Amino acid sequence: MNNFFLIAIVVLVFVVIFQISKASEYVSVLKGEEKSRKQNNKINGFLMIGFLILGLIGVWWCNELFYPKTLLPIGSASLEGKSIDTLMWITIGVTGFIFFLTQILLFWFSFKYQESTKRKSLYFTHNNKLELIWTGIPAIVLTVLVVFGLKYWFKFTADAPKNSQLIEITGHQFGWEMRYPGKDGVLGRKNYKLTDPAKGNPLGVDWDDAASHDDIHVATTMHVVVNKPVKLVINSQDVIHDVGLPQFRMKMDAVPGTPTTLWFTPLYTTKQMQEKTGNPDFTYEISCDQMCGKGHFTMRGVIVVETQKEFNAWMIKQRPEYIKAKAMIAAQTTDSLKTVALENNQAHQ
Template sequence: MQNFLIFAILILGFIITFQIARASEFVSVIRGEEKTRKQTNKINAALLLVFLIVGLFGVYWAHHTLGDKILKLGSSASDHGILVDRMLKYTIITTGLVFFGTQILLFWYSFKYQESDKRTVYYFPHNNKLELLWTVVPAIVLTILIGFGIVYWYRITGAAPENAMQIEVTGSQFKWEFRYPGKDGVFGKKYYKNIDEVHDNPLGQIWEDAANHDDVYVSGQMHLVVGKPVRLIIGAKDVIHSVGLPHFRLKMDAVPGTPTTLWFTPIKTTKDMIKETGNSKFVYELACDQMCGAGHTGMRGEIIVETQEEFDQWMASQKPKYVQMKEAAAPAAPAAGATASKDSTAAPAATDSVKAVTADTATAVKKDSAGKK
């Protein structure tokens, strides 16, 4: 019934519009087409001038009212973001001057030079100087803007410094997961067929690789050090996602099976941003900038930017995933009065369970390799 009513309203609206158009034609015939055209031109010229004034006021009002509620130029929290803001500022100034100049002239000329019996039409078909002017000047301006863009692009996408932190970022429907290398500074190997949420191996780490034994796994929240470069190694487990860092002015796709990278240096801690924004609940956001499914809008991670001392304290409180797995596989503490012989048989059981996991991993890798061959 509701669909029928909507359809009927649309049909009725079409009929009314059609009848108004026909009535306008009859009126123009009665009054004379030339007189009707001149009157219509005057009305349109006045409306265009009103549109110009209201439109410019709307631009001012939107900037004045909403300026503090969006990401403002110069508020970037990363070194690369400063370059992005600067490039955007130059582009907005250049295109803004052209926009206001052309729009004001367009609507003002439409009003001033409306049809009039007191003025003769002047045809201006061609002018070499004007053609040269509006071809060469935009070409030079665009070349300068593109030059800035290329220079900044190579700075942003260049190799990360040798002292940069390494963090692995993995996206999946609908969450973000992070992995930090341990004291050895090396990430352990992973195998996609080894991903097992049930048995607490969300990234598919290969436990027989010793480099995995000190890697730290964190879900939902990433910690960074202010003033220290960080290189993100980005991937996905299911569909294409995208690491969106609005406060740092950065974005990079997360593609299954194809790692991507980006690097930057945070220049403001979370506490600095709380003071700057006046928002006691402020937190850096890691958003998914690629439509990835029904829960896309809720795929959100948090970033904590802190001092080196605070980061070291946080890292010291984290247990490597391998240690967590061993603790989960270990038997419960024996009850009071339990015999020593029972204790001696419990420990090997825990060890055997860890060995079973690594043995299964090795078998899966060998079978997959044989299949590919």
Template structure:
């Protein structure tokens, strides 16, 4: 609401300035000649342009100073540090260009306003050297920025280190399903035809020996070890989702029928980030960065980054998905059949 009020006030101030300028113009037309009125109008408009430019610079400074708490904290992954550096370089290059060009734009509008001694003139001019400079230099700068981005993208989507932990994350409307391979470090086979929300959310093959120790978390919670690379195997059960990890500066689409991957190395535990952000309720978030339906807003998971000892303790307490305690309860018909057999 405060932002709306601020915008409304700014709009009203601009309207008042405009009305004052109009009133001044009408008053001048009654007191002076056409040329004198035009001269005063040019001075007023040129001055307002400079004032508008200075107000804009102040607004940029004010937002950067007072709204910096809305920015994300430091990157929680090693790869994310490269993305932060790329962002800073891009912002610096474009910021310098923005400042130079807009300073010249508004200054020229003020300095070369039309007066009695200086009239605007129009002529057709062409300078091949100038055209070459202002086309080639930006093209080279943009190409360098693109190459840096492609390099970082190639690292993120390339082959993960051999010692990486492998975790599968699957999106469905509207939550995340996380699977760990168990002690054998091999994921069991999946078949979408086996999917059953009550007994088999991922369509795992219960006859595959590799599925026997797979661990499935349906609450969207993922556990990772600090300092250990993790490779995410990403998929979707229904529509296109997107695994967004803003604190790690990572994101990747989850596409039905297609497996996508990315890897990164967590560098800050959840406990450490709580101290850095001074927020005891801080959690690493898994967001869905792709509009996936009416429940998109609720598709949120969490990541817990912990030490190896903490991870081992958590992992030891997890039961395989196909363990007896995770199996669906028997139906009444089955219970009656078992009772009949017992009586016989």
């Protein structure tokens, strides 16, 4: 019933608007079209300047409301992200200036040069000097932005620092798996054809590679040490995913068959960020930023940034995946042996 009323009201509003519009057309014809056209022109000219003023107030108000909710007031939680923020501020400055300049000119000109019988339009077809100015200045400003941008870009996409902690992160529908290289600092070889969760090998690690024997696998939550660079090797098992780290200002796709990398230096522990943001529930989240299926929006990972001491305490509790897998296989073999024996017995009887 409610829906019915809603539809009825919408239709009614339409009919009213239509009738008014139609009536105004009749009035304009009777009153003299030229006169009513000029009247409409004045109204629209006035609305142009009104839109400009209300629009500028709206821009300010929107900023008041939502700027505190963005990541900019707290600043980046990674060293590299600080540079990205700097570049962002420069870009905001440049584009903001042009935005206000051009929008104000656009609506102000529209208002100021609305039709008037007192004025004739200026026959002004071209001016090479003006064209040069607004070709040249944007070109120079953009060059500056490109130079800044590429300076940082090459830095962030270069090899990770030597002392960085290596972690492998693998995406699948719909979750993240982390793998630490263990004491030897080397991640064991993988071959996706060996993938077999039933045998304790969900990531397809090749146990023939001895380097894999101390590798540690944890799901969903990644632990990293504050102020120590982290290098992520990013994999995907099925479709394209993306490791999105908004607080660290970093992002990289997880592409099946093509490992990618990303590195950053976390500056604040999760606890420090909880204080900084005043949000006791604050967590560094890994969001999947590349459409990956119907559970895309649930593909959440967590990064815990902690001190070296806390990290060590956590790490010591982890058992290598190889050992877990061996234990699992052993258990399965004994199980199956038992079953076979049992079956044999039954067959004999």
